[in-house]
Amino acid sequence: xxxxxxxxxxxxxxxxxxxxxxxxxxxxxxxxxxxxxxxxxxxxxxxxxxxxxxxxxxxxxxxxxxxxxxxxxxxxxxxxxxxxxxxxxxxxxxxxxxxxxxxxxxxxxxxx
Amino acid sequence: xxxxxxxxxxxxxxxxxxxxxxxxxxxxxxxxxxxxxxxxxxxxxxxxxxxxxxxxxxxxxxxxxxxxxxxxxxxxxxxxxxxxxxxxxxxxxxxxxxxxxxxxxxxxxxxxxx
Numbered sequence: 001x002x003x004x005x006x007x008x009x010x011x012x013x014x015x016x017x018x019x020x021x022x023x024x025x026x027x028x029x030x031x032x033x034x035x036x037x038x039x040x041x042x043x044x045x046x047x048x049x050x051x052x053x054x055x056x057x058x059x060x061x062x063x064x065x066x067x068x069x070x071x072x073x074x075x076x077x078x079x080x081x082x083x084x085x086x087x088x089x090x091x092x093x094x095x096x097x098x099x100x101x102x103x104x105x106x107x108x109x110x111x112x
Numbered sequence: 113x114x115x116x117x118x119x120x121x122x123x124x125x126x127x128x129x130x131x132x133x134x135x136x137x138x139x140x141x142x143x144x145x146x147x148x149x150x151x152x153x154x155x156x157x158x159x160x161x162x163x164x165x166x167x168x169x170x171x172x173x174x175x176x177x178x179x180x181x182x183x184x185x186x187x188x189x190x191x192x193x194x195x196x197x198x199x200x201x202x203x204x205x206x207x208x209x210x211x212x213x214x215x216x217x218x219x220x221x222x223x224x225x226x
Contacts, residue, residue: 002153002154004154006154009152034214036214036217041219041220042219042220043116043202043204043217043218043219043220044155044202044217045217046214046215046216049214089154089155091155098143098145098160098162098206098215099145099157099160099170100157100215101157101171102147102154102155102156103154104152104153104154105154
């Protein structure tokens, strides 16, 4: 049973609009969450993180929201750009550790 | 340039023929790990190492071995590969446990076992 779920395998958004990628988790012990972006033929690269003591973290066009009671986090990209087209992985860990559990990923396509 | 380097990038081998995928990082990171990526399953951790000579199993360790004799290197060993180990493999390194930090990933090794 997957502890980290990304229920949308793919998402298409028009350039300039908002992209919202969702992630749900089942383990209430998770206290640190990250989003990674992956382009084809490359390794994942870190995008943004959030700890359980916060409910929001922003970095430029990227904002991550955490709803601990719902065990849900989301990544907002505003405005979306064609270069944002990639697979996005949500990851979670316990005890602020390094053993991350990854979701299956969501493929985002930003259409010009 | 800070990086994690994996070799080879692509490998086709036959069942039962031992192979090693190398991983090296130049950031003096304590923590290194191996993941495999399979469709619909995301990245699953195979093994990790918190420091030299300290390794432990991740979520899917069966059929794999690792070693950490030096801080910078963390090879993944498949003693007797089988077709179900056909996958995309990633090595990652990070600063360590404290504070929770992001991992840096290598470019991946696509392994096919026939």
